[in-house]
Amino acid sequence: MFDNLSDRLGATFDKLRGRGALKEQDVRDAMREVRIALLEADVALPVVRRFIDAVTEKAIGQDVLRAVSPGQQVIKIVNDELVRTLGGDPDEEEGAPAPEESRLKLEVKPPAVVMMVGLQGSGKTTSTAKIARYIREKHGKKAMMASLDVARPAAQEQLAVLGQQADIATLPIVPGQQPVDIARRALESARLQNFDVLMLDTAGRLHVDDALMAEMKAVAGAADPAEVLLVVDSLTGQDAVNVAKSFTDEVPLTGVVLTRMDGDARGGAALSMRAVTGKPIKFAGTGEKLDALEAFHPKRVAGRILG
Numbered sequence: 053m054f055d056n057l058s059d060r061l062g063a064t065f066d067k068l069r070g071r072g073a074l075k076e077q078d079v080r081d082a083m084r085e086v087r088i089a090l091l092e093a094d095v096a097l098p099v100v101r102r103f104i105d106a107v108t109e110k111a112i113g114q115d116v117l118r119a120v121s122p123g124q125q126v127i128k129i130v131n132d133e134l135v136r137t138l139g140g141d142p143d144e145e146e147g148a149p150a151p152e153e154s155r156l157k158l159e160v161k162p163p164a165v166v167m168m169v170g171l172q173g174s175g176k177t178t179s180t181a182k183i184a185r186y187i188r189e190k191h192g193k194k195a196m197m198a199s200l201d202v203a204r205p206a207a208q209e210q211l212a213v214l215g216q217q218a219d220i221a222t223l224p225i226v227p228g229q230q231p232v233d234i235a236r237r238a239l240e241s242a243r244l245q246n247f248d249v250l251m252l253d254t255a256g257r258l259h260v261d262d263a264l265m266a267e268m269k270a271v272a273g274a275a276d277p278a279e280v281l282l283v284v285d286s287l288t289g290q291d292a293v294n295v296a297k298s299f300t301d302e303v304p305l306t307g308v309v310l311t312r313m314d315g316d317a318r319g320g321a322a323l324s325m326r327a328v329t330g331k332p333i334k335f336a337g338t339g340e341k342l343d344a345l346e347a348f349h350p351k352r353v354a355g356r357i358l359g
Protein backbone atom coordinates (compact mmCIF):
# COMPACT_ATOMS: atom_id res chain seq x y z
CA MET A 53 0.00 0.00 0.00
CA PHE A 54 1.33 3.45 -0.98
CA ASP A 55 4.76 2.01 -1.83
CA ASN A 56 5.66 4.64 -4.43
CA LEU A 57 4.79 7.54 -2.13
CA SER A 58 6.56 5.90 0.82
CA ASP A 59 9.74 5.43 -1.20
CA ARG A 60 9.75 9.01 -2.40
CA LEU A 61 9.18 10.49 1.03
CA GLY A 62 11.66 8.04 2.56
CA ALA A 63 14.42 9.28 0.26
CA THR A 64 13.73 12.91 1.21
CA PHE A 65 13.65 12.08 4.89
CA ASP A 66 16.95 10.18 4.69
CA LYS A 67 18.59 13.36 3.45
CA LEU A 68 17.04 15.40 6.29
CA ARG A 69 18.05 12.86 8.90
CA GLY A 70 21.61 12.73 7.67
CA ARG A 71 22.24 16.37 8.53
CA GLY A 72 23.10 17.77 11.93
CA ALA A 73 22.01 21.33 11.28
CA LEU A 74 19.34 22.56 8.89
CA LYS A 75 19.01 25.88 7.12
CA GLU A 76 15.78 27.37 5.87
CA GLN A 77 16.84 26.52 2.33
CA ASP A 78 17.26 22.83 3.26
CA VAL A 79 13.64 22.75 4.43
CA ARG A 80 12.49 24.46 1.25
CA ASP A 81 14.43 21.97 -0.85
CA ALA A 82 12.91 19.06 1.07
CA MET A 83 9.43 20.54 0.65
CA ARG A 84 9.96 20.82 -3.09
CA GLU A 85 10.62 17.08 -3.15
CA VAL A 86 7.60 16.33 -0.95
CA ARG A 87 5.47 18.47 -3.26
CA ILE A 88 6.55 16.47 -6.32
CA ALA A 89 6.01 13.19 -4.46
CA LEU A 90 2.45 14.20 -3.54
CA LEU A 91 1.65 15.38 -7.06
CA GLU A 92 2.97 12.14 -8.51
CA ALA A 93 0.80 10.30 -6.01
CA ASP A 94 -2.17 12.06 -7.68
CA VAL A 95 -3.06 14.19 -4.66
CA ALA A 96 -5.30 17.12 -5.65
CA LEU A 97 -3.33 20.32 -6.24
CA PRO A 98 -5.10 22.51 -3.63
CA VAL A 99 -4.51 19.78 -1.04
CA VAL A 100 -0.81 19.64 -1.95
CA ARG A 101 -0.50 23.43 -1.69
CA ARG A 102 -2.18 23.56 1.69
CA PHE A 103 -0.06 20.68 2.92
CA ILE A 104 3.27 22.20 1.82
CA ASP A 105 2.36 25.65 3.16
CA ALA A 106 1.36 24.26 6.55
CA VAL A 107 4.51 22.15 6.90
CA THR A 108 6.85 24.91 5.67
CA GLU A 109 5.35 27.46 8.05
CA LYS A 110 5.68 25.16 11.04
CA ALA A 111 9.17 23.98 10.15
CA ILE A 112 10.60 27.43 9.49
CA GLY A 113 8.49 29.61 11.73
CA GLN A 114 9.21 27.93 15.03
CA ASP A 115 12.44 26.97 16.76
CA VAL A 116 12.68 23.76 14.79
CA LEU A 117 15.83 24.67 12.90
CA ARG A 118 17.70 25.45 16.13
CA ALA A 119 16.60 22.23 17.82
CA VAL A 120 18.92 19.31 18.57
CA SER A 121 17.73 17.08 15.74
CA PRO A 122 15.96 19.41 13.33
CA GLY A 123 15.60 16.81 10.55
CA GLN A 124 13.67 14.53 12.89
CA GLN A 125 11.39 17.39 13.87
CA VAL A 126 10.63 18.30 10.28
CA ILE A 127 9.76 14.65 9.62
CA LYS A 128 7.38 14.73 12.60
CA ILE A 129 5.73 17.88 11.26
CA VAL A 130 5.16 16.13 7.91
CA ASN A 131 3.75 13.10 9.69
CA ASP A 132 1.35 15.21 11.77
CA GLU A 133 0.16 17.07 8.69
CA LEU A 134 -0.45 13.76 6.89
CA VAL A 135 -2.63 12.60 9.80
CA ARG A 136 -4.60 15.87 9.68
CA THR A 137 -5.03 15.65 5.90
CA LEU A 138 -6.44 12.15 6.30
CA GLY A 139 -8.96 13.46 8.84
CA GLY A 140 -7.22 12.48 12.07
CA ASP A 141 -5.68 14.03 15.16
CA PRO A 142 -1.89 13.59 15.39
CA ASP A 143 -1.97 13.93 19.19
CA GLU A 144 -4.27 10.99 19.82
CA GLU A 145 -2.74 8.14 21.79
CA GLU A 146 -1.35 4.99 20.27
CA GLY A 147 -4.09 2.36 19.88
CA ALA A 148 -6.92 4.91 20.16
CA PRO A 149 -10.10 4.00 18.25
CA ALA A 150 -10.79 5.56 14.85
CA PRO A 151 -11.90 9.21 15.08
CA GLU A 152 -15.54 9.85 15.87
CA GLU A 153 -16.34 11.00 12.34
CA SER A 154 -14.97 7.75 10.85
CA ARG A 155 -17.17 5.47 12.96
CA LEU A 156 -20.49 4.04 11.83
CA LYS A 157 -23.50 5.64 13.48
CA LEU A 158 -25.96 2.83 14.00
CA GLU A 159 -27.58 3.94 17.25
CA VAL A 160 -30.99 4.73 15.80
CA LYS A 161 -34.31 2.94 16.08
CA PRO A 162 -33.67 -0.43 14.39
CA PRO A 163 -33.26 -1.31 11.66
CA ALA A 164 -30.51 1.25 11.07
CA VAL A 165 -30.29 1.61 7.30
CA VAL A 166 -26.85 1.73 5.67
CA MET A 167 -27.21 2.78 2.05
CA MET A 168 -24.32 1.95 -0.26
CA VAL A 169 -23.89 4.10 -3.35
CA GLY A 170 -21.28 4.37 -6.10
CA LEU A 171 -20.36 3.67 -9.68
CA GLN A 172 -20.40 0.23 -11.26
CA GLY A 173 -17.23 -1.75 -10.62
CA SER A 174 -16.17 0.34 -7.64
CA GLY A 175 -16.56 -2.64 -5.31
CA LYS A 176 -19.96 -1.64 -3.94
CA THR A 177 -21.54 -5.08 -3.70
CA THR A 178 -18.42 -6.65 -2.18
CA SER A 179 -18.16 -3.76 0.31
CA THR A 180 -21.83 -4.18 1.26
CA ALA A 181 -21.18 -7.77 2.33
CA LYS A 182 -17.87 -6.84 3.98
CA ILE A 183 -19.51 -4.15 6.08
CA ALA A 184 -22.46 -6.39 7.04
CA ARG A 185 -19.89 -8.90 8.25
CA TYR A 186 -17.88 -6.17 10.02
CA ILE A 187 -21.03 -4.96 11.80
CA ARG A 188 -21.64 -8.50 13.07
CA GLU A 189 -18.02 -9.00 14.19
CA LYS A 190 -17.26 -5.55 15.65
CA HIS A 191 -20.64 -4.13 16.65
CA GLY A 192 -22.31 -7.44 17.54
CA LYS A 193 -25.30 -6.44 15.42
CA LYS A 194 -27.33 -8.55 13.03
CA ALA A 195 -27.58 -7.19 9.49
CA MET A 196 -29.75 -8.07 6.55
CA MET A 197 -28.74 -7.13 3.01
CA ALA A 198 -30.89 -6.21 0.02
CA SER A 199 -29.84 -5.42 -3.54
CA LEU A 200 -31.73 -2.62 -5.26
CA ASP A 201 -29.73 -3.04 -8.44
CA VAL A 202 -32.31 -3.95 -11.04
CA ALA A 203 -30.23 -2.48 -13.88
CA ARG A 204 -27.34 -4.92 -13.97
CA PRO A 205 -28.27 -8.54 -14.67
CA ALA A 206 -27.36 -10.90 -11.84
CA ALA A 207 -26.49 -8.07 -9.40
CA GLN A 208 -29.13 -9.27 -6.94
CA GLU A 209 -27.91 -12.87 -7.25
CA GLN A 210 -24.31 -11.70 -6.65
CA LEU A 211 -25.30 -10.23 -3.30
CA ALA A 212 -27.22 -13.39 -2.40
CA VAL A 213 -24.11 -15.48 -3.10
CA LEU A 214 -21.96 -13.20 -0.94
CA GLY A 215 -24.61 -13.46 1.78
CA GLN A 216 -24.39 -17.24 1.69
CA GLN A 217 -20.58 -17.12 1.85
CA ALA A 218 -20.58 -14.86 4.90
CA ASP A 219 -23.73 -16.28 6.47
CA ILE A 220 -25.62 -12.99 6.22
CA ALA A 221 -29.33 -12.89 5.43
CA THR A 222 -30.43 -11.34 2.14
CA LEU A 223 -33.88 -10.19 1.12
CA PRO A 224 -35.53 -12.76 -1.18
CA ILE A 225 -35.49 -11.57 -4.81
CA VAL A 226 -38.83 -10.63 -6.39
CA PRO A 227 -38.29 -10.25 -10.15
CA GLY A 228 -39.58 -7.04 -11.70
CA GLN A 229 -39.76 -5.00 -8.51
CA GLN A 230 -38.36 -1.45 -8.66
CA PRO A 231 -35.66 -0.03 -6.31
CA VAL A 232 -37.86 2.09 -4.02
CA ASP A 233 -40.36 -0.77 -3.65
CA ILE A 234 -37.54 -3.20 -2.85
CA ALA A 235 -36.23 -0.73 -0.23
CA ARG A 236 -39.69 -0.55 1.41
CA ARG A 237 -40.09 -4.33 1.36
CA ALA A 238 -36.58 -4.73 2.82
CA LEU A 239 -37.35 -2.29 5.65
CA GLU A 240 -40.56 -4.08 6.49
CA SER A 241 -38.89 -7.47 6.39
CA ALA A 242 -35.92 -6.32 8.52
CA ARG A 243 -38.33 -4.81 11.05
CA LEU A 244 -40.46 -7.94 11.28
CA GLN A 245 -37.41 -10.17 11.72
CA ASN A 246 -35.77 -7.84 14.25
CA PHE A 247 -32.61 -7.12 12.29
CA ASP A 248 -30.50 -4.34 13.81
CA VAL A 249 -29.16 -3.13 10.50
CA LEU A 250 -30.36 -3.11 6.90
CA MET A 251 -27.70 -2.78 4.20
CA LEU A 252 -29.04 -1.46 0.89
CA ASP A 253 -26.81 -2.12 -2.12
CA THR A 254 -28.00 0.36 -4.74
CA ALA A 255 -27.51 0.27 -8.50
CA GLY A 256 -24.32 1.58 -10.07
CA ARG A 257 -23.72 3.24 -13.41
CA LEU A 258 -20.64 3.69 -15.54
CA HIS A 259 -20.81 7.46 -14.98
CA VAL A 260 -22.57 9.83 -12.65
CA ASP A 261 -25.84 10.76 -14.36
CA ASP A 262 -29.17 12.38 -13.54
CA ALA A 263 -31.13 9.13 -13.58
CA LEU A 264 -28.75 7.57 -11.05
CA MET A 265 -28.95 10.59 -8.75
CA ALA A 266 -32.76 10.68 -8.99
CA GLU A 267 -32.88 7.00 -8.03
CA MET A 268 -30.51 7.53 -5.09
CA LYS A 269 -32.60 10.43 -3.82
CA ALA A 270 -35.81 8.43 -4.10
CA VAL A 271 -34.30 5.48 -2.22
CA ALA A 272 -32.85 7.78 0.47
CA GLY A 273 -36.27 9.41 0.81
CA ALA A 274 -37.99 6.05 1.29
CA ALA A 275 -35.41 4.41 3.55
CA ASP A 276 -34.23 7.34 5.73
CA PRO A 277 -30.70 5.94 6.03
CA ALA A 278 -28.53 6.41 9.12
CA GLU A 279 -25.48 6.09 6.90
CA VAL A 280 -25.01 6.78 3.20
CA LEU A 281 -21.62 5.40 2.21
CA LEU A 282 -20.07 6.16 -1.14
CA VAL A 283 -17.85 3.39 -2.49
CA VAL A 284 -14.95 4.53 -4.69
CA ASP A 285 -11.95 2.78 -6.16
CA SER A 286 -8.72 4.21 -4.76
CA LEU A 287 -6.85 3.17 -7.92
CA THR A 288 -8.72 5.85 -9.86
CA GLY A 289 -6.97 8.60 -7.85
CA GLN A 290 -8.42 12.07 -8.38
CA ASP A 291 -11.30 10.60 -10.41
CA ALA A 292 -12.46 8.93 -7.22
CA VAL A 293 -12.44 12.31 -5.50
CA ASN A 294 -14.36 13.91 -8.38
CA VAL A 295 -17.00 11.15 -8.24
CA ALA A 296 -17.28 11.78 -4.50
CA LYS A 297 -17.77 15.50 -5.12
CA SER A 298 -20.58 14.81 -7.62
CA PHE A 299 -22.36 12.53 -5.17
CA THR A 300 -21.88 14.93 -2.25
CA ASP A 301 -23.80 17.60 -4.13
CA GLU A 302 -26.80 15.29 -4.62
CA VAL A 303 -27.16 12.78 -1.78
CA PRO A 304 -26.52 13.18 1.94
CA LEU A 305 -23.30 11.18 2.13
CA THR A 306 -22.05 10.35 5.61
CA GLY A 307 -18.76 8.82 4.53
CA VAL A 308 -16.61 7.10 1.97
CA VAL A 309 -15.42 3.52 1.50
CA LEU A 310 -12.12 3.42 -0.38
CA THR A 311 -11.65 0.07 -2.11
CA ARG A 312 -8.57 -1.60 -3.62
CA MET A 313 -6.23 0.08 -1.17
CA ASP A 314 -4.27 -3.20 -1.33
CA GLY A 315 -3.18 -2.32 -4.86
CA ASP A 316 -2.82 1.43 -4.41
CA ALA A 317 0.85 2.43 -4.61
CA ARG A 318 0.10 6.15 -4.82
CA GLY A 319 -2.42 7.17 -2.17
CA GLY A 320 -3.80 10.24 -3.95
CA ALA A 321 -7.46 9.39 -3.41
CA ALA A 322 -6.96 8.70 0.29
CA LEU A 323 -5.03 11.91 0.83
CA SER A 324 -7.38 14.18 -1.14
CA MET A 325 -10.76 12.75 -0.14
CA ARG A 326 -11.31 14.35 3.26
CA ALA A 327 -9.99 17.78 2.27
CA VAL A 328 -11.82 18.01 -1.07
CA THR A 329 -15.19 16.52 -0.12
CA GLY A 330 -15.37 17.22 3.62
CA LYS A 331 -16.49 13.60 4.06
CA PRO A 332 -14.58 11.16 6.26
CA ILE A 333 -13.21 7.91 4.88
CA LYS A 334 -14.87 5.27 7.06
CA PHE A 335 -13.49 2.05 5.60
CA ALA A 336 -10.65 0.82 3.43
CA GLY A 337 -11.08 -2.28 1.27
CA THR A 338 -7.82 -4.23 1.27
CA GLY A 339 -8.57 -7.31 -0.86
CA GLU A 340 -11.23 -9.42 -2.53
CA LYS A 341 -12.04 -11.58 0.49
CA LEU A 342 -14.90 -10.59 2.72
CA ASP A 343 -12.66 -10.03 5.74
CA ALA A 344 -10.41 -7.67 3.77
CA LEU A 345 -11.88 -4.50 5.26
CA GLU A 346 -10.36 -2.07 7.75
CA ALA A 347 -11.93 0.73 9.72
CA PHE A 348 -10.12 3.79 8.41
CA HIS A 349 -7.60 5.03 10.90
CA PRO A 350 -5.80 8.21 9.74
CA LYS A 351 -2.87 7.85 12.13
CA ARG A 352 -2.18 4.26 11.11
CA VAL A 353 -2.49 5.07 7.42
CA ALA A 354 -0.09 8.01 7.81
CA GLY A 355 2.30 5.64 9.59
CA ARG A 356 2.16 3.29 6.60
CA ILE A 357 2.82 6.10 4.16
CA LEU A 358 5.93 7.04 6.10
CA GLY A 359 6.95 3.39 6.31
Ligand code: GDP
Pocket residue numbers: 170171172173174175176177178179256310311312313314315336337338339340344
Ligand atom coordinates in the same frame (compact mmCIF):
# COMPACT_ATOMS: atom_id res chain seq x y z
P1 GDP B 1 -19.70 -3.21 -7.90
O1 GDP B 1 -19.99 -3.28 -9.38
O2 GDP B 1 -19.37 -1.81 -7.47
O3 GDP B 1 -20.75 -3.83 -7.05
O4 GDP B 1 -18.33 -4.01 -7.69
P2 GDP B 1 -18.08 -5.48 -7.08
O5 GDP B 1 -18.37 -5.50 -5.63
O6 GDP B 1 -18.75 -6.49 -7.95
O7 GDP B 1 -16.49 -5.56 -7.23
C1 GDP B 1 -15.81 -5.59 -8.47
C2 GDP B 1 -14.51 -6.38 -8.32
O8 GDP B 1 -13.62 -5.71 -7.45
C3 GDP B 1 -14.72 -7.77 -7.73
O9 GDP B 1 -13.91 -8.68 -8.44
C4 GDP B 1 -14.24 -7.63 -6.28
O10 GDP B 1 -13.74 -8.83 -5.76
C5 GDP B 1 -13.15 -6.60 -6.43
N1 GDP B 1 -12.91 -5.83 -5.19
C6 GDP B 1 -13.81 -5.15 -4.43
N2 GDP B 1 -13.21 -4.54 -3.39
C7 GDP B 1 -11.88 -4.83 -3.48
C8 GDP B 1 -10.72 -4.47 -2.68
O11 GDP B 1 -10.77 -3.76 -1.68
N3 GDP B 1 -9.52 -4.97 -3.12
C9 GDP B 1 -9.41 -5.76 -4.23
N4 GDP B 1 -8.20 -6.19 -4.57
N5 GDP B 1 -10.47 -6.10 -4.99
C10 GDP B 1 -11.70 -5.65 -4.62
